[in-house]
Amino acid sequence: MILKNKLGGKRDKVPIIVQKYGGSSVADAERMKRVAARIIEKHGQGFQMVVVVSAMGDVTDDLIETAKRLSASPPQREMDMLLATGEQQSAALLAMTLCETGQPALSLSGPQAGVISDGVFGKARIRRIETERIRKELDEGKIIVVAGFQGLDDNGDVNTLGRGGSDTTAAALAIALQAEACEIFTDVSGVYTADPRFVPRARKLDSVSYDEMLEMASLGAGVLHPRSVELAKQFGMKLTVRSSFNNEEGTVVREEQNMPGELEKESLVCGVAKDLDVLKFTIFGVKDAPGQAAAIFSPLAAAQVNVDMIVQSGAANHLQDISFTTGKADKGKAVKVLECFIANAGAERYKIEENVAKLSIVGAGMISRPGVAAKMFGVLAETGCNINIISTSEIKISCIIEAEKAAAAAGALHTAFGLDAQ
């Protein structure tokens, strides 16, 4: 690193590294100290360091538990106020741990770090980051520890960014600060072809494209918050996913490498994802008239329900069935909307299926190769799965199947698409 140019005058810009440590990486004093040592080592290599932390271990779950004992449906604004404290605590504790080694460090809450969010409690998006304070403190030689997962809206209220939101804080900070790198430290060593807990033959990928990661992330692979990948893709920020418990290389998430040679190296499909956080709603007897779909999905959007897959069956007697899926947490809000829709005679009835899973295969390679979907359906048939809903994108195919068959089916797909280790 060059601090001064040859004329000894103007100071060149010191490169910035953004690191993010998840809740399990800072769960206790021992781990917190290991994380501090890792940060100081990197700092010693000549980087300005901005570190984003999640709440320690089970702190967030404990706070949610406490809230539930007091309120059946606590206002989301107050939940955000409550949960934001978890990250603020770990930021302060990590800053102390760094200071203890003699290294100046400073914790900042999301609002103090200039993270401005859009005011949607519980699942806010970052609008922008005002980096003046961070830059000033960095230039004074401090390591900055930022509480992830939170921002301040225009009303002066604290918003949280949803589960995993600290990844997004890290990506947004890396972009705003034009960082050299954004390293996401977690409790796994990188991105795998499938969750090693249910597919033991899964192997770690050296690299994965933004689009593939995005599909993996939104499919419950759970390693990165989807919004962080979206942001990184939009601004071309390279993300590295690695473990805080070892020194393995990890997986680089970056722009698709468009060399045929590379495409051959990686297989057609780069991963299999299984998501159990799925609810399937079916609305029966929807009138076959213009505007009916909008009359269902506009109020769902207004109620902040994240709808994933949508299928509409062919009309019989001018009536249709419409199915869609959401995450389990949105059940209450979705039910309210549907009951209102049915009460207004928009449909006959609805049903909810809770015992379903979404199984997906992801791979940028599948665009150019026909037959991938057919092969997937064949494997699922062999495993005895009834396919319920199918949805495809250019780099992903997802099927809703019975939850209890999901693990076996994922393993079979992993083998069939040549992803098994060795």
Place this chain on the structure above:
Amino acid sequence: MILKNKLGGKRDKVPIIVQKYGGSSVADAERMKRVAARIIEKHGQGFQMVVVVSAMGDVTDDLIETAKRLSASPPQREMDMLLATGEQQSAALLAMTLCETGQPALSLSGPQAGVISDGVFGKARIRRIETERIRKELDEGKIIVVAGFQGLDDNGDVNTLGRGGSDTTAAALAIALQAEACEIFTDVSGVYTADPRFVPRARKLDSVSYDEMLEMASLGAGVLHPRSVELAKQFGMKLTVRSSFNNEEGTVVREEQNMPGELEKESLVCGVAKDLDVLKFTIFGVKDAPGQAAAIFSPLAAAQVNVDMIVQSGAANHLQDISFTTGKADKGKAVKVLECFIANAGAERYKIEENVAKLSIVGAGMISRPGVAAKMFGVLAETGCNINIISTSEIKISCIIEAEKAAAAAGALHTAFGLDAQ
């Protein structure tokens, strides 16, 4: 309460009540719900309610414990960042509990509530309160729950106000909002003539003057934060101290009632206080020259050491001994200052006594009655106490004695000054 005047036009001002609930009053879900019921009852009587809360039960101690596992001497800025989360959590949880009953409520952190502090981490003072947000939310019919003990300084950093600082938040808010009343709810039923834990014959006072309370508060009686009484006195805000666990009347802290009749009713001395949080420093061989006291006490003040009593003995050989007392928490900082003073040949040596206590009697009545001090010294002599340092004010006499004799001596003083119940 009159919401509209007789012409049905202009809306009269709704009276505001500020209540403060201490940590033991909101220590668990059951207590939190009882507190919510109490607040709603008062609100139903036609008041706008602003409620200040402390951290739940042991939360603050647990956070301090966690910090100590990571850092031997954590930076006070980071401690403030950490500890402020405790109050923020209980504010959010109490707001949820209120909302659960159908009553709109909103939690605000100290910074959000407009509490502006002076930037002294760990023991900040409130400079002013910007009440716009609170007033706006009150006018929308919400009960406001403010996280006590914290403010925002001009750098955008969180300051805490020191142990018991939530009382000060409540008093300051009551003053800024021109509240009708400021009720401090705690785990005791009011202000007693002595701590009932060590003087079983102690009785509750119906009222006490600001000055008496101030002396009691700063003497470790521990019911109210001294700064809150100072503020209340300065602005003539009446404080009521009462228990959140029963419906007893409590003690009113107010301006001295200057009627002779009342003075007779209350006795000469209104309370006996025992404070074990005392360190006695003695510096030997200080040169008998101008500026020596300043050379000791200016750096102590700069190091934020709260010096309480000071005694300077007569000079022998142009050398003096100077003794002073501080709280136990200031030991490290005071030692540094003294070592520096001695290294610069300002004195010969120093010693610290840790096994001491401060015993005080307080009463506005003693100004006009001679012999109170003599009577106190006599009682202490009978109890076998060596008096170490004496300090007197118009309404208080304090003595430093051996810690192990403090409880018995407090009981003897309580009896001798006619404070025993019945």
